[in-house]
Amino acid sequence: MLAPALAERLTLLINHVLSSEAVATERLRPHSGATLSLSLPNWPSLLPPPPALAWRVTPAGLLDWCGPSGVDAADLAVQLDASNPAAVLARALAGEPPALTIDGNAQLAADVNWLLQNLRWDVAADLDRLFGPQLAQPLHQLGRMLSAGLRTALKGASALGEQWRARRA
Numbered sequence: 001m002l003a004p005a006l007a008e009r010l011t012l013l014i015n016h017v018l019s020s021e022a023v024a025t026e027r028l029r030p031h032s033g034a035t036l037s038l039s040l041p042n043w044p045s046l047l048p049p050p051p052a053l054a055w056r057v058t059p060a061g062l063l064d065w066c067g068p069s070g071v072d073a074a075d076l077a078v079q080l081d082a083s084n085p086a087a088v089l090a091r092a093l094a095g096e097p098p099a100l101t102i103d104g105n106a107q108l109a110a111d112v113n114w115l116l117q118n119l120r121w122d123v124a125a126d127l128d129r130l131f132g133p134q135l136a137q138p139l140h141q142l143g144r145m146l147s148a149g150l151r152t153a154l155k156g157a158s159a160l161g162e163q164w165r166a167r168r169a
Contacts (some may be wrong), residue, residue, distance in 0.1 A: 001046060002048075002050070003048070003050065003051035003068070004051055004067075004068050006051060007051040007052070007065055007068075008065060009052065010053075011055065011063055011064070011065040014055075014063055015062045015063055016063065017119060018062055018063070018115075018119070019062065021119060024061070024062060024119050025060060025061030025062065025113055027061070027111045027115060028061035028062070028063075028111065028115075029057075029059070029060070029061040029113060030107075031057045031075075031105075031107075031108050031111065032057050032058065032059045032061075032166050033056065033057065034056070034057050034075040034076065034108055035054060035055065035056050035057075035066065035071045035074045035075050035076070035137075036054070036055055036057070036074055036075060036076040036077075036078060036108065036112065037051070037052075037053060037054040037055075037070060037071060037074035037076070037077050037078065038053040038054070038078045038079075038080060038103075039077065039078070039079050039080075040053075040080055040081075041079055041081060041082065041083075042080035042081055042082055042083035043081070043082045043083075043085075044082075044085065047085070050082075051068060052066070052067070052068055052069060052070030053070070054066040054070035054071045054074055056071075068152075074104065075104050075105045075108060076102065076103075076104035076108045076109055076112065077102070077103045077104050077106050078100050078101070078102050078112070079100065079101040079102075079103075080098050080099075080100055080101075081099065084162070096159075097116045097117060100116075
């Protein structure tokens with residue numbers, strides 16, 4: 001029940017970041033109607049399964065989530081090794097692009113790769129728009145400190161996970 005809501009919120013966040021840079025939507029517009037899917041192989045069985053993550057590119061150059069059933073055959077299939085979700089999240093919080101396996105439409109893959117390499121969420125600007133500059137700066141600093149702490153905790157959890165896997169092997 002929670003998975004579709006998370007996928008919808010993820011789609012809203014992705015579209016927010018895409019729409020903040022005109023070049024991002026311009027890169028996706030020619031691919032209107034194309035579908036892309038994100039699969040998470042090796043997802044830990046102890047965690048609830050992730051939702052079906054598949055999107056269709058809209059004529060505006062944004063993404064529309066395809067729903068819980070996803071799509072049968074995507075124009076671009078992206079795989080992210082999810083055997084260690086803590087490490088993946090730590091890398092994402094550090095602003096490092098994830099290691100991906102991509103299969104499908106070469107031009108769409110090149111444009112998605114460009115977006116992954118060049119597009120970043122400007123959290124400080126969003127905080128400024130929501131709360132004004134007086135409150136935005138302290139909130140952003142607090143967020144950066146919390147992010148650094150979370151990143152450190154996730155790296156530790158990732159290392160523990162690797163040690164646990166090594167002992168089981």
